Amino acid sequence: MGDVPVPTHLVGSVSQPDAESVFRVVAETLGASAPRIPDGEVGERFYWIQFQKSRFDATDGLVRVGPPGPLLRDLFDNRPVALADGVDASSIVLPPLGYAAAATESYRTFARLRDSGVIAPGTRFQVSLPTPAGVIGSFFADGSRAAMEPVYERAVLAELDAILDAVPHDDLAVQWDTALEFAYLEGVEMRGRRMLPWWGETHDDVLAGVVERAARYAAAVPGDVQVGWHLCYGDVEEHHFVQPTDARHLADVVTGLATAVGRRVDWVHLPVPIERDDAAYFAPLADAQLPAGATVFLGLVHHEDGLDGALRRAEAARTAVSGFGIATECGFGRGPAERTVPLLQLHADVAAALA
Numbered sequence: 001m002g003d004v005p006v007p008t009h010l011v012g013s014v015s016q017p018d019a020e021s022v023f024r025v026v027a028e029t030l031g032a033s034a035p036r037i038p039d040g041e042v043g044e045r046f047y048w049i050q051f052q053k054s055r056f057d058a059t060d061g062l063v064r065v066g067p068p069g070p071l072l073r074d075l076f077d078n079r080p081v082a083l084a085d086g087v088d089a090s091s092i093v094l095p096p097l098g099y100a101a102a103a104t105e106s107y108r109t110f111a112r113l114r115d116s117g118v119i120a121p122g123t124r125f126q127v128s129l130p131t132p133a134g135v136i137g138s139f140f141a142d143g144s145r146a147a148m149e150p151v152y153e154r155a156v157l158a159e160l161d162a163i164l165d166a167v168p169h170d171d172l173a174v175q176w177d178t179a180l181e182f183a184y185l186e187g188v189e190m191r192g193r194r195m196l197p198w199w200g201e202t203h204d205d206v207l208a209g210v211v212e213r214a215a216r217y218a219a220a221v222p223g224d225v226q227v228g229w230h231l232c233y234g235d236v237e238e239h240h241f242v243q244p245t246d247a248r249h250l251a252d253v254v255t256g257l258a259t260a261v262g263r264r265v266d267w268v269h270l271p272v273p274i275e276r277d278d279a280a281y282f283a284p285l286a287d288a289q290l291p292a293g294a295t296v297f298l299g300l301v302h303h304e305d306g307l308d309g310a311l312r313r314a315e316a317a318r319t320a321v322s323g324f325g326i327a328t329e330c331g332f333g334r335g336p337a338e339r340t341v342p343l344l345q346l347h348a349d350v351a352a353a354l355a
Contacts, residue, residue: 006351007325008033009269009297011230012128012177013048013333014040015340019106020113027119029344033351036126036173036226037119039106044098046333048177049130050076053139055095061087065141082141089147094155100162103127107167124173124226127163132156133213134180137197146198157220164222173226173266176217178253181210182233185249188242211256218261228267228294229257232330243273246281247320251288254296258289265291271329272300277312282320296321299329301350303343310350326350 008030016022022040044051053076056062066079083089103125110125132153136145160174183195184206199209214229221227231250233242244250250270257265268291272281290296298321300313310326317324332343 005033006354007035007295007297008347008351009036009267009295009325009327010034010038010126011232011269011299011327011331012038012041012126012175013046013331014038014042015333015335015337016040016042017337018042020109023110023113023119025341026344027113027123029341030348032120032123033348034123036124037110038126038128038175039102039110041128041331041333043102045102047076048331049135049138052097052130052135053077053081055097056081056139059092059094061092080141081139082144083147089144089151092148092151094151097155097159099127099129099156099159100166103163104166107171111171125167125171126173126175127167128175128177128230129156129160130177130179131181131213131217133197133210134178137180137184137195142198149198153216157217160220164225169222169224173228174221175228175230175269176214177230177232178210178214179232181206181253182231182244182249183242185210185252186242186244207252207256210253211260214253214257215260215262218257218263218265221263223263226266227263228265228269229253230269230330231271233271244271244281246284248284251284254285254291255289258291261291265294267295267297267325269297269327270299272298272313272317273329274302274304274309277309277316279316279319282317284320286320295325296323297325297327299327301326301328301343301347303328303332303335303339303346306346307349307353310346311353314350314354326354 014022019039019042023037026034026037061084062081063084064079065082107125113119136149136152140148184197188195197206200206218227233244254268298317301310
């Protein structure tokens with residue numbers, strides 16, 4: 001035990017009705033131990049990137065392919081999006097994606113609560129953005145992905161620019177959510193189809209493409225704005241798209257960030273499956289090159305097994321990583337709202353036990 005507090009990280013989504021409720025409950029429960037607070041991804045963002053489909057449906061030159069009617073899964077139309085016949089991607093003009101509008105509105109609330117003493121001084125407002133490659137790979141048909149990636153990337157970076165204009169840089173932290181890329185690195189099969197990116201087939205090519213893109217996204221964030229990564233294995237009804245055998249692919253990407261990103265990285269967040277309280281899961285991280293000065297947050301907090309489970313995973317993690325902070329594996333915006341306060345309190349209890 002020591003006197004240095006263990007920091008906590010919130011990935012993004014929090015099950016509350018609005019941003020003010022998120023800010024208040026996080027500030028009350030975690031206080032200054034949470035150096036950044038997101039707005040909970042409330043409203044249309046509750047199911048991560050699914051709301052982006054509405055932007056594609058409103059874009060001239062993009063169409064759904066497949067059956068004539070919606071192919072519903074989790075209440076969303078899962079037919080892929082594609083360029084319409086004869087349409088060049090360079091002519092596509094996407095509407096505002098919604099991230100900047102949400103961040104601008106939420107920041108006003110954040111600033112008011114911080115200025116009134118509800119949120120601890122020095123806390124940053126966290127905005128989570130999906131990697132453009134992750135959105136394109138999730139929603140677009142194979143033949144349209146390579147052409148549409150730069151179109152969507154420009155749109156995301158335009159949203160980032162608007163956020164940078166709306167939020168003072170010393171109040172802001174930007175997180176890049178990286179999920180589908182791990183399906184590519186794992187070579188996952190989904191619905192009978194192996195997941196392959198449009199930039200390569202070998203593991204080395206896939207990894208190089210992931211890291212190259214991460215460096216490009218990071219370069220768009222000014223140096224006086226904090227930046228970090230949430231590395232994710234998916235979260236559909238609290239299940240990964242595949243359970244990682246160990247942290248090897250996470251270690252590869254983290255090392256890539258350390259070597260390729262030309263600016264300070266403030267944090268990286270890594271998932272820890274609930275059943276992995278063994279040293280073998282964490283072993284690859286011992287040889288990873290971590291970005292200088294970055295805090296590693298391990299998603300070892302699970303509501304199902306509480307304090308004891310988190311401490312078992314933390315003990316195993318210490319065989320490979322030191323000085324880490326804590327988090328859940330992913331966001332918890334789609335869980336029941338009544339679970340939010342106990343789960344935040346669990347973060348506080350774990351942090352106190354590890355201090």
